[in-house]
Amino acid sequence: MKTPLIDIRRLTRDYAGGGLFAKPSLTRALDDLTMTVEAGTIHGIVGESGCGKSTLARILMALDKPTSGDVLFDGEPLFQLSPKDLMRKRRDFQMVFQDPFGSLDPRQRVARIVAEPLHVLEVKPSRQEKRDRVMALLEAVGLTAAQADRFPHEFSGGQRQRIAIARALITEPKLVVADEAVSALDLSVQAQVLNLITRLKRERGVTFLFITHNLAVVDAVADQVGVMYRGRLVESGPARAVFERPLHPYTQVLAEAEPSVTKFGRPPRAEPKTSQPLKAEPGQGCAFLPRCRLASPRCASEVPALRSVLPGRQAACHHAETMLAEEP
Numbered sequence: 001m002k003t004p005l006i007d008i009r010r011l012t013r014d015y016a017g018g019g020l021f022a023k024p025s026l027t028r029a030l031d032d033l034t035m036t037v038e039a040g041t042i043h044g045i046v047g048e049s050g051c052g053k054s055t056l057a058r059i060l061m062a063l064d065k066p067t068s069g070d071v072l073f074d075g076e077p078l079f080q081l082s083p084k085d086l087m088r089k090r091r092d093f094q095m096v097f098q099d100p101f102g103s104l105d106p107r108q109r110v111a112r113i114v115a116e117p118l119h120v121l122e123v124k125p126s127r128q129e130k131r132d133r134v135m136a137l138l139e140a141v142g143l144t145a146a147q148a149d150r151f152p153h154e155f156s157g158g159q160r161q162r163i164a165i166a167r168a169l170i171t172e173p174k175l176v177v178a179d180e181a182v183s184a185l186d187l188s189v190q191a192q193v194l195n196l197i198t199r200l201k202r203e204r205g206v207t208f209l210f211i212t213h214n215l216a217v218v219d220a221v222a223d224q225v226g227v228m229y230r231g232r233l234v235e236s237g238p239a240r241a242v243f244e245r246p247l248h249p250y251t252q253v254l255a256e257a258e259p260s261v262t263k264f265g266r267p268p269r270a271e272p273k274t275s276q277p278l279k280a281e282p283g284q285g286c287a288f289l290p291r292c293r294l295a296s297p298r299c300a301s302e303v304p305a306l307r308s309v310l311p312g313r314q315a316a317c318h319h320a321e322t323m324l325a326e327e328p
Ligand SMILES: Nc1ncnc2c1ncn2[C@@H]1O[C@H](COP(=O)(O)OP(=O)(O)OP(=O)(O)O)[C@@H](O)[C@H]1O
Pocket: 015, 016, 017, 027, 028, 029, 047, 048, 049, 050, 051, 052, 053, 054, 055, 056, 213
């Protein structure tokens, strides 16, 4: 079997909270998260606010360290590399952020902005080679050579996001993590940037990890999707199949709230009965239990492991087979 580009192994990230006047507390932003991303694919990560998406992105960029677990990038464990090897490895992954207005230095010209990761990551091409690379990339993202000497404020939001994508590609990375990269853009501009990303995957073989709360965006571009809930991966598989036929009740809730991704615009399923809600002890049962329409006593006592339910489809739910047997 092929080595995945990213092999995330049992990643946990705890943040200490509280302080001088508040009781100390611990937030588990990532909880034993395991997943793989194949090279040359667009892999979506979806989940509601606070589920740990940005924490995952920061760890994949080696901007933050996990409390436990590791990430194998092209077979190499990121958090066991020496600082020198990590610096070399950083050229292989880049990030595009949400805010196209805040993420580009307003005092720098576009050519300098796009070339910046070369300086930061100590790649030292000749002056001419650098200029050639910048120009080729500006052209690849649909901008002109004449625009290289302008400043960010002279561009629209969509154009700025193209500049950010060109900057992310300058070190010829294998992976680009896009964290809510089109969320701040108008719908028509979103579609243009998504087309660009699909083309870059096809023509350059770049792998994209597309992190968003917007299922329609993932449905439009992603080959695979991972659904996160409270720091855990609860479902994964081919994006279209996952949204059309969810195998986890949480995915179903997300998909039914976004009618454009469910084929027939299904009406939402019944909410759980609230007369005697089941509760799981922390760390013992399923975190989705209080919101789950299929909750059973087993869900309160046993954390459901992510398991293969259909070929290429995984879900962390004791009732995945029940969902499979239900009318679509
Ligand atoms: N530096 C930090 N210190 C303390 N807690 C943090 C820190 N960063 C994240 N958290 C907590 O970890 C959890 C996951 O946060 P994270 O930002 O990764 O979620 P998210 O899915 O990206 O949310 P959003 O879509 O709102 O950005 C949240 O409960 C958040 O409050």
